Amino acid sequence: MFMRIDHIGIACHDLEEKIELFSRTFELTVVAREVNEEQGVKEAMLHIADGEGGGSYIQLLEPLSEESPVGKFLARRGEGVHHVAFGVPDVADAMHKIKEKGVRLLDERPRHGSMGSEIAFLHPKDVGGMLTELVQAATPPQNVKKVHM
Secondary structure, three states, X not given: OOOEEEEEEEEOOOHHHHHHHHHHHHOOEEEEEEEEOOOOEEEEEEEEEEEOOEEEEEEEEEEOOOOOHHHHHHHHHOOEEEEEEEEOOOHHHHHHHXXXXXXXXXXXXXXEOHHHOEEEXXXXXXXXXXXXXXXXXXXXXXXXXXXXX
């Protein structure tokens, strides 16, 4: 069902500061930036590598407000890993199969994700306490361009 780890989402207080840190330390390149009002975040996708199933990224997330899900996460836990996202060929099909196995979904249907993808989240209590995202990448990924710092 999973083709790859699509991205690791990292919650942060200052997006620009973390972009600079990850770019300088790990030589990663920002390939997309978005403001996702629905999820209440500003985000940057930093490219790690490409593989047979698609690209892998670090997703840096800065909340738009303290009341957003990422804002609440930061208040409770501080900066760090927020979620792990797995690439799937068909997010709706993966949701159906996972739900049949008794795992609760946080989304009833796929929704808009980064770079034109379709996404859905699984309930963390049903998957070992880890917020898990399913990602069906856009073909080809939208809004992806190398952004040099």
